[in-house]
Amino acid sequence: MVKNTYFTPAERSDFLESYRSLSRSSRSLIGEKDFLRIRKLIAHAIESGNYLHDKNGINVLLRNMNTALILSKEVGLERSTLIAVLLYHVVQCDSLSLEDIKKEFGTDITKIINGLIKANSLYAKQEIVESENFRKLLLTFAEDVRVIIIMIADRLCLMRMINHHPNERYRMDVASEASYLYAPLAHRLGLYRIKSELEDLSLKYTNREVFTQIAHKLKETKRARDKYIEEFIAPVKKKLEEAGLTFEIKGRTKSIFSIWNKMKKQKADLEDIYDLFAIRVVLDTPEEQEKADCWKVYSIVTDMYQPNPQRLKDWLSIPKSNGYESLHITVFGPGNRWVEVQIRSKRMDEIAERGLAAHWKYKGLKGESGLDDWLNNVRDILESANNGPMELMKEFKMDLYDKEVFVFTPKGDLYKLPKGATVLDFAFLIHTGLGSKCVGARVNGKNQTIKYELRSGDTIEVLTAPSQSPKQDWLNIVTTSKARVKIKQALNEAQFKEAEFGKELLQRRFKNRKIEVDESILMRLIKKMGYKTVTDFYYALAQENLDVNTVLDNYLDLDRKEKENEDFSELRTAENFVPQLYDEDASKEDVLVIDQNLKGVEYKLSKCCNPIYGDEIFGFVSTQGSIKIHRIDCPNAFSMRSRFGYRVVKARWSGKQGSQYATVLRVVGHDDIGIVTNITSIISKEKNVSMRNISIESDDGLFQGHITVMVDDLSSLNSLIKKLKTVKGVKNVERTQ
Known part of the structure; x- marks a missing residue:
């Protein structure tokens, strides 16, 4: 299909296998004529020298081919999506225009390709999407759900390809974003198999030792x-056959990532985790008979094994909003072990494995109203101009993994909300106007406050009052992103109106005292007084938290001082010049470069890992907006990257070395006479190394000491560790922080 020079031998072998597999699975769907046309267009792009490897050395054609294969085999999408995946890079590399695609293949494919190009353009500068571009990425996703699915499949393909990539930082960045963005999206769309693999690979690349x-x-x-699974299944299989059911029963080991999560939550070793696997019963039964047969299996299994009623999860009666249907029970199996059993039909199993795509197959796209609601909710959040990217990500993620509760209106209409949602959340879900005027609700005939936490099965009648309006503390009551966004919008509008009043008040006072306002001086005064925004300043005036006369006096004082400084600067000579000394914070600006070559950004060195000059590092944006610098191997690094990857920024040491850095050494050795003296002697003789603190514990002939030292950089520290290890009696020296 393409020139031999385009592929390495390994890439060529992989490509030919993928191409043949895709041809077999998709040629009938795409059509013989279009398949050959696509092949020629790609070959022409390669021969023209446009279809190149990307900046990280990834073969783009192989990546697109394998992405199409994932979509074809593991998702099962329709013709437009597959053609768009194969052709979007041909458009991106300018071998074809969107107009050409529109003429050849129609508007639907053009729309998907345009969405993919917009989404991928956000990755043009770096491997992971920057926080300020996050809104744009989600907006592109929300325009066409197929773009999300393609990007998820593409990320899985990339994760499979980078196992042996030489750039460890690149692997780490790609894996972190897969964990905090693409795996939750896959979960929300019901692509559970892909979600599990993304999480497993992410753990593998970010914490290979644990994996x-x-x-x-x-x-x-x-x-x-x-052996245990076979022992559990055998009698169940026999009973199901006797009941005349057609089925498949098998054991399935849980993903490594989910096992690791359980180990962390339960603070237990692998041997102590009982539910390492689940038994799945998949029934081959007509759709109208599905629920009855599933409950029949439930009855048979629970007759044989004692069930745990608290672990019953019924997603047959009310499916999850992403379409997932199944019946989960936990029973006491042989050997006194708890075993999870999942019961579902073949149709349900396909939806569980293929998510949204299977819904298209069974119901058509309109059948998935839950997804439409979710996408509309995403659009509402994105349209809220007051949200910063960090806050946006927090609110967006909030609804992704949450469990659901199911409640009713007095008329019997069913609504789904995340677990933990309140009466106030429900009111805003029904209508923004209803939420803004909500004072409580009648829940199951009883009066409840707006804080009441909803339970599945509740019937809710919202109570309102004309005088009610959103309050600041409402943000602590609601849990859904829609309610938070609407409350913030209402509060911002109210604050803006008050701020306008405060501005008018100040302008009148300036006018009364015949003062000509210099906006630049006023802005400097506002900043000096500690207000983050002009709106906050004027709002404080309107609320009388700030006295307008104080502001006038401070303004006149600042104006006078600046004029005096200007007069003085005109009289200065070289003879009077005194060089300005940089303080410690100022010198730090030259030592670290944050993100895209930014200097002068405020940051702090994290206490949990005490990074020093020369360590591999990254920045982490706190909720207050400040940046903390961590070592790549910080004990909290994986948690930060997987849970809050959108807050991670690149950081590196610049060429200029800063002041000294504190680090803690753990020294273990035999409790010999003079060993401590020898250790402290070595430290004192080291150039530019000083000891700040030492604590020694002795137990049964062994001693353990923690020594805090100040060093210039990593090489000085490594040199010191090497010398300390030569001290007679010292068994080990390691850096703890």
């Missing part, structure tokens, strides 16, 4: 686990 350890233990225990 390998769990994978190794799972491999070691596989035989015993398979």
Whole structure:
């Protein structure tokens, strides 16, 4: 199909296998004529020298081919989506225009390609999307759900390709974003298999030691686990066959990521986690008979094994909003072990594995109203201009993984909300006007406050009052992103009106005292008085939290001082010049470069890992907006990257070295006479190294000491550690922080 020089031998082998597989699975869907036309267009782009490897050395054609294969086999999307995946890079590299695509393949494919180009353009400068571009990325996703699905499949493809990529930082960045953005999106769209693989690969690249350890233990225990599953399944299988059901029953080991999560939550070793696997019963039954047969299986299994009623999850009666339908039970199996059993039909199983795409197959796109509601909610959030990217991401993620509660209106209409939602959330879900005037509700016939936490099955009648309006503390009551956005919009509008009044008040006072206002001086005064925004300043005036006469006096004082300084600067000579000394914070600006070559950004070195000059580092944006610098191997690094990856920014040391840095060394050795003296002697002799603190504990002939030292950089620290290890009696020296 393409020139031999375009591929390495390994890439060529992989490409040919993927191409043949895609041809077999999709040629009938795409059509013979279009398939050959696409092949020629791609070949022409390569021969023209346009279809190149990307900046990280990834073969783009191979990536697009494997993405199309994932969509074809694991998602099962329609013709337009597959053609768009194969052709979008041909347009992106300017081998074809969008107009050409429109003429050849129609408007639907052009729309998807345009969405993909817009989304991928946000990755043009760096491997992970910048926080300020996050709104644009989500907006592109919200325009066409197929763009989300393609990007999820593309991220899975990339994650598979970078296992042996030489740039570890690139792997880390790609894996972190897969964990905090693409895996939750896959979950929301019901693509559970893809979600699990994204999470597993993310753990593998960001914490390979933990991943390998769990994978190794799972491999070691596989035989015993398979034996137990067979022992559990055998009698169930016999009873189901006797009941005349057509089914498939199998055991499925849970993903490494979910096992690791359980180990963290339960603070337990792998051997102590009981639900390493689940038994799945998949029924081959007509759609109208599905629920009855699932409950029949439930009855058979619970007759044989004691169920745990608190662990019953019924998604048959009311499916999840992403379309997931299944019946989950946990029973007491052989050997006194709890075992999870999942019961579903073949149709339900396909929806569980393929998510939204299977809904298209069974119901058509309009059948998934839950997704439409979610996308509309995303658009509402994006249209709220007052949200910063960090706040936006927090609110966006809030609804992704949450469990749901199901409540009713007095007329019997059913609504789904995330677990923990309140009466106030429900009121805003029905209508913004209703939420803004809400004073409480009648829940199941009883009066409840706006703080009441909803429970599945509740019937809710919202109570309102004309005088009611949104309050600041409402933000602590609601949990849904829609309610938070609407409350913030209302509060901002109210604050803006008050601020306008405060501005008019100040302007009148200036006019009365015949003062000509210099806006630049006023802005400097506002900043000096500690107000983050002009609106906050004028709002404080309107609320009488700030006295207008005080502002006038401060303005006149600042104006006078600035004029005096201007007069003085005109009289200065070289003879009078005194060089300005930089303080410690100022010198720090030259030592670190944050994100895209930014200097002069406020930051602090994190106490949890005490980075020093020369360490591999990254920045983490706190909720207050300040930046903390962490080491790449910080104990909290994985948690920050996986949970709050959108707040991680690049950081590196610049060429200029800063002041000294504190770090803690843990020294373990034999409790010999003079060993402490020898250790402190070495430290005192080291150039530009000083000891700040030392604490020693002795127990049964062994001592353990923690020594805080000040060093210039990483090489000085490594040199010191090397020398300390030569001290007689010292068994180990390591950096703890």
